[in-house]
Amino acid sequence: MTRKDPSTLRSHRWFGDKGLRTFGHRSRMRQMGYDPQDWEGRPIIAIVNTWSDINPCHAHFRSRAESVKTGVHQSGGFPLELPALSLAEQFVKPSAMMYRNLLAMEVEELIRSHPIDGVVLMGGCDKTTPALLMGAISMNVPAIYVPAGPMLRGNWQGRILGSGSDSWKYWDELRAGEITQADWEGVERGIARSFGHCMTMGTASTMTAIADALGMTLPGASSIPAADSNHVAMSKEAGRRIVHMVHEELTPSKILQPGSFRNAIAVAMAMGCSTNAIIHLIAIARRAGVDITLDDFDAASRKVPVVANVRPSGAEYLMEDFYYAGGLPGLMKQIRQHLDLGMISVSGNAIGQDIETARVFNDDVIRPLDKPIYKEGALAVLKGNLAPDGCVIKPSACSAEFQDHTGPALVFDSYEELKDRIDDDDLDVTRDTVLVLRNAGPVGGPGMPEWGMLPIPRKLLRQGVRDMLRVSDCRMSGTSYGACVLHVSPEAHIGGPLALLRTGDLVRVSIPGRSIDMLVAPEELARRKSELAPRGEPFGRGFGRMYAAHVSQAHDGCDFDFLETAAGDPVPEPKI
Ligand code: FES
Numbered sequence: 001m002t003r004k005d006p007s008t009l010r011s012h013r014w015f016g017d018k019g020l021r022t023f024g025h026r027s028r029m030r031q032m033g034y035d036p037q038d039w040e041g042r043p044i045i046a047i048v049n050t051w052s053d054i055n056p057c058h059a060h061f062r063s064r065a066e067s068v069k070t071g072v073h074q075s076g077g078f079p080l081e082l083p084a085l086s087l088a089e090q091f092v093k094p095s096a097m098m099y100r101n102l103l104a105m106e107v108e109e110l111i112r113s114h115p116i117d118g119v120v121l122m123g124g125c126d127k128t129t130p131a132l133l134m135g136a137i138s139m140n141v142p143a144i145y146v147p148a149g150p151m152l153r154g155n156w157q158g159r160i161l162g163s164g165s166d167s168w169k170y171w172d173e174l175r176a177g178e179i180t181q182a183d184w185e186g187v188e189r190g191i192a193r194s195f196g197h198c199m200t201m202g203t204a205s206t207m208t209a210i211a212d213a214l215g216m217t218l219p220g221a222s223s224i225p226a227a228d229s230n231h232v233a234m235s236k237e238a239g240r241r242i243v244h245m246v247h248e249e250l251t252p253s254k255i256l257q258p259g260s261f262r263n264a265i266a267v268a269m270a271m272g273c274s275t276n277a278i279i280h281l282i283a284i285a286r287r288a289g290v291d292i293t294l295d296d297f298d299a300a301s302r303k304v305p306v307v308a309n310v311r312p313s314g315a316e317y318l319m320e321d322f323y324y325a326g327g328l329p330g331l332m333k334q335i336r337q338h339l340d341l342g343m344i345s346v347s348g349n350a351i352g353q354d355i356e357t358a359r360v361f362n363d364d365v366i367r368p369l370d371k372p373i374y375k376e377g378a379l380a381v382l383k384g385n386l387a388p389d390g391c392v393i394k395p396s397a398c399s400a401e402f403q404d405h406t407g408p409a410l411v412f413d414s415y416e417e418l419k420d421r422i423d424d425d426d427l428d429v430t431r432d433t434v435l436v437l438r439n440a441g442p443v444g445g446p447g448m449p450e451w452g453m454l455p456i457p458r459k460l461l462r463q464g465v466r467d468m469l470r471v472s473d474c475r476m477s478g479t480s481y482g483a484c485v486l487h488v489s490p491e492a493h494i495g496g497p498l499a500l501l502r503t504g505d506l507v508r509v510s511i512p513g514r515s516i517d518m519l520v521a522p523e524e525l526a527r528r529k530s531e532l533a534p535r536g537e538p539f540g541r542g543f544g545r546m547y548a549a550h551v552s553q554a555h556d557g558c559d560f561d562f563l564e565t566a567a568g569d570p571v572p573e574p575k576i
C-alpha cells in the first residue's frame with residue numbers, strides 16, 4: 001500500500017513541530033484523553049456528520065459515524081467527528097434550498113480551519129448531498145461520500161406508499177372526498193416507516209445516485225437501503241478507504257473530470273431524475289471547474305432513456321426494489337454505452353472496472369435500453385419569451401395532453417394568494433387554463449421553495465381533473481409529478497419576463513419544440529416592462545440578506561457568486 005511521508009500530511013502543520021502553538025494543540029488533544037499514538041503519523045479523518053434530532057432521514061447517522069470510525073481505525077487513520085448543519089428537507093423553512101450554500105460554506109471552512117487530511121461526508125436528505133460535495137470539492141482534500149440510503153417502502157392497508165408522491169395523491173383524494181380523514185391518518189402513519197431518505201426517485205435518491213455516478217461514493221453505495229445491514233458494512237468500508245485515499249492523494253479534482261459530469265447527467269436521465277438535480281449538478285460541476293449548462297441536460301435527455309422503473313416516473317417500484325434489482329451498478333451496466341467508463345471513482349479504479357461484475361436481477365425494475373419506461377430522458381429544457389434563460393419540465397411525469405398546449409394564464413403573485421384562491425368555487429378556471437405562480441424564485445421565494453406542483457383547483461378535482469399545465473419560477477419536490485414547468489429564469493422578482501404575464505394572456509408550451517412563450521405582442525410587453533415597479537428586498541439583515549445579494553439564478557446553479565471557483569484567488573491554507 002502507498003504510504004505518505006507523515007511530515008507531508010496537512011495535519012502535521014498542527015501537530016508536527018515542537019513549538020508553542022503545537023504544544024497547545026497537543027495538550028488540548030490530551031485534554032480529551034488522546035495521546036500522540038492516536039494521531040502521530042496517521043491521517044486525520046473528519047467525519048462531517050449532518051445528524052440532528054430533527055432530521056428523520058439521518059436518524060441513523062450517529063451509529064453509522066461509529067462504523068466509519070471503526071473503518072478509519074482499521075486502516076490506521078484517526079477519526080474525528082465534526083457535526084454540520086443538518087438541513088432536514090421537511091422541517092427547514094422557508095426552504096432547505098436557501099441554506100444549501102450555507103452548509104457548503106460550512107463544510108469548506110470546517111475542513112480548512114481544522115487539522116484534517118481527509119473527509120467522510122455523511123448526508124442524503126435532498127440539499128445535504130450537493131452542499132457537502134460543493135464544500136469538499138472547493139477544499140479539495142480526499143473525500144468520500146456516505147449516502148444515508150433510502151428508507152423502507154411505505155405501507156398502508158397492504159398498499160405500498162412512496163414518499164412525497166403518495167402524499168400528494170392521497171391529499172387530492174381527500175380533497176375530492178374519495179378517502180376519509182381516518183384513511184388520511186393511516187397514510188400519515190405508514191408512509192415513513194424507517195430512518196433513511198425518501199425512497200421514491202426524488203431529489204435525495206437522484207442526488208445520491210449522482211454522487212455515486214460521479215465517483216464520490218463507494219461504487220453502488222447510493223442504492224443500499226438505510227436499514228440494511230449492508231449499509232453498516234458500507235460505512236465501515238468508507239472509513240477504511242478514505243485513509244488509503246489520503247496516502248494516495250486521491251483528491252476530488254483527480255476524480256471529477258468533464259466525463260464524470262457527463263456520466264452523472266446520463267445516470268440522472270436514466271433514473272428519471274428529480275428536476276432539482278439540474279440546479280445542484282450545475283453548481284457542483286462549477287465548483288470542480290467544469291462548466292455544464294441546461295443545454296447539456298437537454299441533449300442528454302434526447303439520448304438516454306429512462307430505464308429505472310421507480311416512482312414517480314415509473315409506475316410501480318421504489319428504491320428498495322431498485323437495490324434488489326441490482327442497484328446503481330446494475331443500471332450503469334445497462335446504460336454503459338452512454339458512459340465514459342474511463343473515469344475513476346473513490347475506489348481508485350475506473351468506473352468500467354467498478355461495474356464489471358454488476359448485474360440486473362429484475363429487468364422490469366431496471367429496464368434494458370430497448371424496453372425503457374420512457375423513450376426520451378427525464379427532463380426537457382424549454383426556452384422562449386417567458387423564460388429566455390430557460391426552464392425545465394419532467395415530461396416523463398406529465399400527461400400526454402400537455403406535451404403541446406396553449407391556454408389562458410391564471411396568474412398568482414404569491415403562494416399566499418394561491419392558497420387563498422385556489423379552492424374558491426368561483427375561480428375562473430378550466431382544465432385548459434395554465435396556472436402560474438411567480439415571485440417564488442431564488443431571490444423572490446426566497447430560496448426557491450418547492451411550490452411548483454401548484455394544486456389543482458378543487459372544483460376541477462371534483463370533475464376528475466388530475467393534471468394541468470403549471471408554470472412557476474420555483475422548484476418542485478422530486479417526488480412530485482404533473483405537467484409542471486419549473487425554474488423559469490430569470491425569475492419574476494428580479495424583473496424576468498414572467499413578471500410581465502397577465503391573467504388571460506395565452507401561454508404556449510411545446511415540449512417537442514422545447515419552447516415556452518406568452519402570445520403577447522412585443523410592444524405590449526415593452527410597455528408593461530416600463531411600468532414594472534421593483535420589488536423590495538426580502539431581508540433587511542442576517543443570512544437572508546447575504547443570500548439575496550449573492551445567489552445566482554436557477555440556470556446558473558444558485559451558488560453564491562463569491563463561492564464559485566473562479567470568484568477570486570484560491571484561499572490560502574490558514575496560518576498556524
Ligand atoms: Fe429527507 Fe425527503 S425529506 S430525503
Ligand code: MG
Nearest residue numbers: 202203477478
Ligand atoms: Mg424532496
